[in-house]
Amino acid sequence: MEKAVLFFDIDGTILSEKTRTIPQSAVTALQMAKKAGHLLFINTGRTICSIPAEIRGMPFDGFLCGCGTHLFFHDEELLAKSLSRDRGRAIIGKLFECNLGGIAEGPEDVYFPSHISRFDKLESSRRYFRQRGMGIECPIEKDDFIYDKLFIYADKQSDLNSFLEFIDEDMEALDRGSNAYEVVQKGYSKATACEFMLNRLGMTKEQAYVFGDSSNDLAMFEFAVHAVAMGEHDPVLDPYTEFVTKAVEEDGIACALKHYRLI
Secondary structure (H helix, E strand, C coil): CCCCCCEEECCCCCCCCCCCCCHHHHHHHHHHHCCCCEEEEEEECCCHHHHCHHHHHHCCCCEEECCCEEEEEEEEEEECCCHHHHHHHHHHHHHHHHHEEEEEECCCECCCCCCCCCCCHHHHHHHHHHHCCCCCCCCCCCCCCCCCCEEEEEECCCCHHHHHHHCCCCCEEECCCCEEEEEEEECHHHHHHHHHHHHHHHCCCEEEEEECCCHHHHHHHHHCCCEECHHHHHHHHHHHHCCCCCCCCHHHHHHHHHCCCCC
């Protein structure tokens, strides 16, 4: 088969959100795809520091991180776009002014509020990252770090609209459901990451396959010709999905690669 380039989301696509593990069938399928000559990339909203070790140990050719803001091909950094320090601090200040919960995600660490928040999902994320030795040393209130994006939480006590107006100049919020929003830099997305790498590799959209499950995969689904949704996925992907595979825990990655005869 013609050489292809494959772009994979992490959470809910390769890494099960139920078991917090990678199915062995996915590991084997990716190894087979690599052996067949295809190029494999992670394309994630996570920043580079929070790529799990088990993902780093798999045969990926590159990591496209932070919704298109930080791109790596093998060991080469191709693109890095963080918010300026002043703008980043202003946005965090507005976050607190609007009574939102928030996590800043940078290339070196993730940053949580110094005090326990009222947002259960934020605290769940704090526990997840602390188990991995992250999000501990520097709280979000400090001003000695830069970051690429935010994850925010709102409720009836929050002034979400004022915050969204404040960031509209250079950032946009992706609705992740349940009053949670992924705040990313305008002009960057999982789609721009795909396009950048295809141009770099001299390959076409017809040679690209994208795999995802959530609303932050929408941009790359809109971009791609071959878009694969996991068996459990956000319905927002449906209009742009070419093939629905099985759930990640049900050997979904292997099923999709076999469907397209990539392995």
